[in-house]
Amino acid sequence: MGEKHVNQVIYAKWIAFVHFVKQWMSPALFATLGVLIIGIIVLFVPPYIGLADNGDFFRVFSSNGMYVDQVQHTATQFGYFVKDYPIYEYFNEQHTAFFSSQSLFIQSALFLNNFFLDGIFDIRFLALLYFIFLLGAVYLLVEGITTKMKGFSGYVVALFAILIFGDTAYIAYFNSFFGEGLMLIAMLYISASLLLIYQNRYNDYWMLALFFVSSLLLITTKQQNAPVAIVIGMLGLLLLFIKKNKAFRIWTASALGAIVLTGVLMYAFIPETFVTINQYQTMTRGVILNTEEPEKDLKDMGINEQFALLKGTTYFQKYKMVETDSPFMEENFYRHFGFVPVLEFYISHPNTLLQMLNLSAEHAFTIRPLEMGNYEKSAGKPFGAKTGFFTLYSTVKHNASPSSFGMIVLFALAVILGYSRGSIQKWRLGDFRGLVRLDLVLILVGTSFAVLLTTIVGDGEADLAKHEFLFNVCFDILILMILASLTEFTWEQIAKRRAKKHV
Template sequence: MMPRAARTRKKRKSEDIKLFFMRLLSFLTPGATAALGVLVVGIIVLFIPPYIGIADNGDFFRVFSSNGLYVNQSGYDASQFGYFVKQFGIYQYFNEQGAAFISSQSLFIQLAIFFNKLFFSTEVFDVRFLAAVQFSLYIPTVYLLVEGLTAKLSGARRYVVAVFAVLIFGDTAYLAYFNSFFGEGIMLIAMMLIAASFLLFYTRRYPDYFLLGLFTVASLLLVTVKQQNSPMALILSVLGILFVFLTREKKFRISVVISLVLILVTGVLMYAFIPKTFVTINQYQTMSRGILLESKEPEQALKDMGMNEQYALLKGTTYYQKYKMIDPDDPFLEKEFYEEYGFVPVLQFYLTHPDEFLSLLNLSAKHSFQIRPNEMGNYEKSVGKPFGEKTQFFTLYSNFKPNLAPSSIGMIVLLAVALLIGYGRGLLIRFRLQDYRGLLRFDLVLVLIGTGFAVLLITLVGDGEADLEKHEFLFNVCYDIALLMVLTSLVDYLAKKWQKRRRTKNGK
């Protein structure tokens, strides 16, 4: 038999271990656990060889050139699409390349250049500094989102949600965007912060003024990172009206109205100042990769729009392809082609030709759950991987997602309806009780669904089928936030059911 002193020491040791883990858990909240998990994965992916990024698809030039950077190595064009390039030159003289477009992404690039000059070089820019700037914002974003999701949960179920968050938002398919000049990294951060602000408002996790500021800044970032996001301002400003009713404080209500008006006006200005070059690119591909692509009789489609039937020859072509039948910037096209149609006539055509529109929507649905673009590789050429090779490190979710997700527009609509029904339970009761804070999760679902469908519509009507994976990136983010919400509710439901069954069993 163990001596009494030995038993006492063993008991104290056991209590000390238990106290240690209790203190550790008090520090490692679900949000902190998820943030730590994503931090570890992100460091391995972005900052430890072989570095993972995304190859240039031809879009980088207008971003880095207007921010004072240039290609400083030979063979860059040959690396496009296939290899990730991490270093660029920094202009040492006047940059004749003016700003190609207005984007909040430039703020992050300029901050990265500042740190690059401070710690690395004044002549060579390493894109990993841009990754570091964005990633340093992404970690607290993950923390806030998971805290919002788990604030009303208890026990181990909170950490199950944290694990799901790491698997989804720590996936390399998302993280690789930070090591590139694509604006999708900013879009990811902004949309997650918007969702976090709704959830934290709902749980009263932080002061309302702080959360209103978080929502406003995140919304402005999302709307201004790309001109195609400008319509999102209408969705956010309309559905954000619910914030007005969260409190009776007049000062807060005025602040909400000012914030919503600012978001809406910013969206209008972003749309108004879309550069002519972008309009031409999108307009060309709206016809060649949109209306004409799925039409069995392209000549008839053009005729229905009151246009010359000879342009049916452009079917399936893109603005960027190397060998073209006609220069898309030819003045002849400007006068005889582009002036003949715009956003409204194209939308009108789709509404009067539902078969073609449905065919395009289904094609879009097949690509809408692909987080990373199929065409672009992830490795540097020096690593020795084949051209266009993609990493498989920590990509469990992004690899399985396209196989498990809805494959048609009809299934996506049914999924949206299921979400609305699921989170709409008790809606009328809460409204009658004026429990407006209790409506916030349903309001967030409306934001996610509205944004997701807006992305699908804007992509097809504004640019056709071209480069769908990248253009529908924001749809992916909205879907994954909604999925994490559903998983959180499911984990909570199953845990409560198990506890009830256990109590019943013990009672017997």
């Protein structure tokens, strides 16, 4: 009897605490504050955490009016994160034709930077802008998931959100010129807007605008995201039916059309330099990478068999068998294949495709590139040292996730089937808003597979961890949604048992 009384007291105090927290802080705000604390420590408290340059930064900072001491910068590549970048005072002779929505954030950060510093760009100003937008994305995503959840279950979901999207493996991208940080933010906003439409939480027009702008930001971050426009544009058609308002349908159709058109334009205007790099590695690190008869495969594609000697090489490696950007290569190699012929080759060689997809799956769950260091050289850490602060989720995920493409397919089918429950009835009743959550699941799954396929066809297995970053984001949003559903179900079962006991 005494033990039962103690348990009742503990339960009563727990309920009182829940009501107190619920009164002053929503799950969304709780998650946002958690990510805020972690992000401040990672990005703005010494030793600052970021990502070292792997050679990709040049086209970004040079396009935005910055430069580096090439000798010093080369010495830090891959090993040390660089915080400060000199700004061109007069003429930028290194200007390159590089379009990305990332430049909007970099230019805004430069504008803010110039109020405090003269002639030097501190990358933490870019991290600050990204981080502010991340906090908004986390708030809306958790709000979209937990709006109708009862009891303390929403706060459990908020904890999961902190563990996943507050992970340093994600946040470290903000202190770098990699576009992945913006891709994370954009995908979170896309998901949040659809979940909030599903919950009928805010004004549909505002959520449609958020969905539209976020989709454009995602697609224009990198040319490799162009196929994602097709996924979003096609699956987004469901939004046409959530309201019978003609004006809403016109705005929705226009937004979806603009998203698809943007994807087409991004693909059409990929700079020739990037096309050459991708073509080279698509062949040497993709088509002929795992084959025992590279000469035969090259011949099947109408390419001189002697290029089989390039098997396994990369465009940027220090010691080259041939000048990768020479007229000879253009005439005898690059002009003989492109995206479509490579895709046709993989379709006609399913074993080779499956090998590449399995190789892709092995790297698909790695959030941060393992070859890049996280610390500044001044921090006194070894070359290439990586932080272990708040990396529980990314570490467990990297070590425990499936390493075969077949397992990814099974996971995707299970998730789709799980969220398809009752969808036929909703369709018959015309409850299209009730189908939006399933639509989001399809967009996330479709985007994930689009990333895996375009990575293999467009650049082989070179730098897979970074190229498959968007796969990680989509997967983690799905994981958070699944954890939320399990938490909600568990809480309901606990509530039912307690109700029976009191009866």
